[in-house]
Amino acid sequence: MSAPTDPELRNALAALVGEANLYADPADKARYETGARYGNGKAALIVRPASTAEVAAVVRHCVATATPLIAQGANTGLVAASTPDESGTQVVLSLERLRSELVIDRANRTATVGAGVTLQELNDKLAEHGLCFPIDLGANPSIGGMIATNTGGARLIRYGDVRHNLLGVEVVLADPPGQVLDLMSGLRKNNTGYDLKQLFVGVGGAGGVITRAVVQVHPLPRQTATALIVPTTQQATLDLLIELESEFGDFLTAYEGMSRSTVQSVIDHVPGVANPFAPEPIPDYCLLVELAATSSREVLGVDLQGALNDFLERQFDVLVSNAVLDGGPDLWKIRHSISESIRHQGKLIAFDIAVPRSSMIAFRETAQRMLDQGFPWLRLFDFGHWADGGTHFNIVWPHDATPAYDADTVERLRVALYDLVVRDFGGSFSAEHGVGPYNARFYHRYASAESQALAGRVQRALDPARALGQVDFGPV
Amino acid sequence: MSAPTDPELRNALAALVGEANLYADPADKARYETGARYGNGKAALIVRPASTAEVAAVVRHCVATATPLIAQGANTGLVAASTPDESGTQVVLSLERLRSELVIDRANRTATVGAGVTLQELNDKLAEHGLCFPIDLGANPSIGGMIATNTGGARLIRYGDVRHNLLGVEVVLADPPGQVLDLMSGLRKNNTGYDLKQLFVGVGGAGGVITRAVVQVHPLPRQTATALIVPTTQQATLDLLIELESEFGDFLTAYEGMSRSTVQSVIDHVPGVANPFAPEPIPDYCLLVELAATSSREVLGVDLQGALNDFLERQFDVLVSNAVLDGGPDLWKIRHSISESIRHQGKLIAFDIAVPRSSMIAFRETAQRMLDQGFPWLRLFDFGHWADGGTHFNIVWPHDATPAYDADTVERLRVALYDLVVRDFGGSFSAEHGVGPYNARFYHRYASAESQALAGRVQRALDPARALGQVDFGPV
Known part of the structure; x- marks a missing residue:
């Protein structure tokens, strides 16, 4: 009540x-x-x-x-x-009514938007000008929420996160209460002391309410190329990324790993999706590669898909053992259906983590071993943004498993896995979802004492009464 | 004494x-x-x-x-x-002795460096691995200094500034005095509250001393294309930028405008440089365009210079009235020799400013008119990073001019021009050089009262005794 x-x-x-x-x-x-x-x-x-x-x-x-x-x-x-x-x-x-403003400056390649404008609304309008705001997510957030969360997504390696594309904000401050801070410059170069907008990015509303923003936008790609690749070995997963960045660094927009269990889950539960490797079985691990070019085929003189296909052919039996070429939307459908499909498997225990790219293979092995030994009844459905080190390390507690689901065991699992990520592999317990009441206890567990002390001082300086934002970033 | x-x-x-x-x-x-x-x-x-x-x-x-x-x-x-x-x-x-550490993580595509390592040292080592730290400057700063200044440079539009490529720092704090803050994660995704490293970027050493850093590095380009272009009209300067970003957005690394006076100055004072447009005269304004591709000619199937040449041919008499193609290093030599050459013309009064790209044409016209009317004996040698809105609006007081050089007039000019930039055009009085004792008075003139109040609170929170950094970012 x-x-x-x-x-x-x-x-x-x-x-x-x-x-x-x-x-x-x-x-x-x-x-x-x-x-x-x-x-x-x-x-x-x-x-x-x-x-x-x-x-x-x-x-x-x-x-x-x-x-x-x-x-x-x-x-x-x-x-x-x-x-x-x-x-x-x-x-x-x-803030949903703060959506009347959506102004595109073609020459500045920026958009000025109210905080309530949604990503979809922005991108629909931008598309009319051949532009996009390329933060790729499985949701339709508001721009204000995206700034408060510093959303990343699947194409971060090419375009960066929200922070990288934010040129200006307007914030209603907690202190002095209701004071409007206007940082709405649409400048790309402006080195004049503290970049104050950074204080409101990714902190879940602490210290102020974001009401407007200026974001950098990008030309819409004119051609894309995709492939679903089976690496020859685990090490080949990283080696192939290095090769792709070296050969196609200008174009690489996504390099998304999917374990066998995730692909199988999509095939089992999403109508119209079949094993893309048939008649071969689903491999242990596969990678969805996407290249995108602003330049049209006419301007470049060659199509990107052809160049990717040729590259993969040269890598055949070296780093690549099998590949499905040019699957486009069908391949992305598999990737985008994972989260939905695994809900059929049981109770989802989601982990949004990151480790340095160079540690991803060792982390996966160690984490799988930890699960096998400590929690053998759980099932892993992990998929990862290898190019930025982020992994959705999703674990499912099957409905019919023994023991039956219990919250204490989930908490023990969370602590064990996050300890591994943060303490053993120098990673992050929240790669792209941010910190809120749900996971604030992990912030206090993993942020160093020095970091918490400094963050607390900054937060108090901005909002002495702690009026805005649900998380206290200082020591507790 | x-x-x-x-x-x-x-x-x-x-x-x-x-x-x-x-x-x-x-x-x-x-x-x-x-x-x-x-x-x-x-x-x-x-x-x-x-x-x-x-x-x-x-x-x-x-x-x-x-x-x-x-x-x-x-x-x-x-x-x-x-x-x-x-x-x-x-x-x-x-910090010049903090240079023993320079570790490249190929798989993570990062470098971990001591603050005293210079840009040149870093790039020499990276080149052995086919990588680079692509902040392009006319100096050889240390990495720590680059972070403290948030250096930008000529290729910002492609690679971003230092802030965009900074994944971690280690800072010795002013308070508690000498405490080491370790933020040396090499993570690309890590959304866990305040991004504390931002507090030490671009603030000239305020609050702490940067001792180490992790930076993101990039594949070295395998091919570049250059052209020196004469736009048909002033408006064409912006229209051509939009077209180039639309057609070659993946490749555009530089779009550098040069006025006739700057090119003439280089020809007059730098041995071995001739008018690249001969027998045509030097045009009123020209643009150095550079495209760079990670992909080799073999992988792409076409050379970038050919694609650029074809594009410019299609624009001939539309946006382009003349062009020197494939000048490579010779064209960059003109651009890089400007600052040196104009010192022969008289006493340099340098302005490192930025306005939104969409205002660059109007700003140039208005500023030129202001000079003609108020300071007709001064000569303008401006060149600009049109793609990021930055301009080196360099003014020279000729040695033989009447009136003779005097500091009060220079100060009057500074205030008049900065007022125009910041108040009339929403621009920046320090686009890439940062704020130090030399220009702190302009920070206090142009940063809003709300911004200075907030910056001052943050600075005091980090460094109550104001022990480190020469600029007080709070209200004075």
Whole structure:
């Protein structure tokens, strides 16, 4: 049960954003209260401002009345950073109405957008100009949420993450409460002291609410080439990446590893997907390679797929033992269906991790051994962005397994696996999903004492009252 | 005259780094006391630690004794951030001995380096592996200095600046004094709260001394194509950039504009350089275009120069009125000789500015008009990185001009031009050189009150005693 909402708060917020944009009814509130994967609470109210000025007014009022405020974009995050807790006292500040602004500057190759504009909306508009915002994700987040999470995705090796493409932000600060910080320069070169926008990237809403942004956009590729490759050995997985970067470094947009279990799972559960290697069996491991070129076939004088095919032929029996060429959308369908398909296998225990590329082979081996020895009833469905070191190390607890699912064992598994990732392999316990209430305890376990001390000092400097953001990055 | 140096300080520092690495003699100190362009003072001592531990010990001692400390890399910066003032009381902390570490991880495509390693040393070693650190500059800075300045350069549009290629740093903190902050992960994906390394990028040594770094490196290009292009109109300069990014976005590494005066100056003063357009006269404005491909001609099936030539032929009389094709090193020699050649013309008044690309044409016109009207005896030698919006808007006061050179007029010019850049065109008064004692007054003039307040709070949080860094980024 949620606590009754203070009528004064209700009336004050309604006066700021309009009665129609304040939701107090459980049915209206529901979709703002539950996260895409984690986070399931109760909000006192949902407040939906339509402008930076309204956001500022809401922040001012909530800070003045010590009302906890949770910023929310499209609510597609995976660490519970944009949903309320179960207290029923928190107000969700939805930014979804900050979407009237979407201006493309063709000559500057930038887009200026409201924080509530979604990735899909942005890309639809950009496509009309032959441009794209190339952060590739399995969701449709808002731009504000993408900045707060610093999303990465499958094509990071070519285009970088959100941080790399962010030229400007506007932020409503926690302190002074409601002050608007305008950093909306669309400059690529501007070395004038602290790059203050970095303080609001990837911190899940700490210290301020992002209301607008200027992002760098890119020309849409005119041709792509794909192949599903079976490496000759595990070492060949890395060697092939090095070769591809050396030979096709300008074009490599994705190098996605998939274990046999993930491909099998897709074939078993997704209609219309067959073994792409038939009549050969599904290999132990395969790699989806994508090249993309801005230049058309006419300008380059050759097609990229042909060049990739020739390269793979030269690597046959050296680094490559089999390959499916030019599968395009069909191959990506396998890759994009993994997460959905493995839900049929049992209860998903997801790990969004990264290690240095040079450690990926050793990490996979060690982690598999740890699972075999300590948790033999669990099944691994891992797939990874080898080019950036990120891995979705998904583990499934089968419905019919013995022992039956229990949360304590899952927690023991989490700690054991993250310990391996961070302490033994120098990796990250959250490669691209960020830190939220769901995984804040791991931040405090793995960030060094020096890092936490410094982060805490920065966070307090920005937001002494800790009014915005759900995670305390200082020592606890 | 410098003040006499406290013998206790001298002895204490000598005990930390060894007598041989403490310079007190004027002849030994001289090369550390004068900057590459600005900054000419007197140091109490030069201290040259050889390890992170020695740097930490020096920082601890200097903070404890309230001794001002100036970190210095290769001392190639242009804003006086690494040289002492005239008081003779500051100690220069040279990082030049932190160069024993230079480790290349081929599979991770990274290099781990000591802060004193120079760009040239790094690139020489990388070249053996077919790799490069592609920040292109007219100097040979240390890696630590590059991070402290966030250097950009001529190829930013392809590779980004230092910030974009920095995967990890080690920093000796000002507070707690001498504490080592180890952020040396070589990860490309690591979204775990504040990206603390950003706090030490581009701030000229504020808050900490960078002692080591992990940088992302890139495959060396296997082929390049160049052309020196005359656009049909001023607008064509931007339109051609858009077309080139659209057709050759994967390859465009440089798009460097040069005004007639700069090309003429190089021809007049640099032996062996002739008018590349002869028998045509030097055009009003020309553009050095460079494409670079990791893929060899064999892999791509066509040479890049041929593709560029074909493109330019299609643009002839549309966006291009003349072009010199495939000039390679000769064309770059013109571009790289500009700064040197214009020193023959008179006293250089350099401006390192940026505006949004979409404003570059209007800015040039307006600035030229302002010069013609207010300072008609001055001569403009501007050249610009059009692809990233940066311009070296160099103005020369001819030796024989009337009126004669005077500093007050130069200051009036600086303020007038920077006002135009920042206030009228939303640009930057320091595109790539950073902020140091030389231009700190312009930071305080142009950074918004909100930005300065926030920057000051962050700086105080990191370094309450203001022990490291010469610029106070808070309000003054």
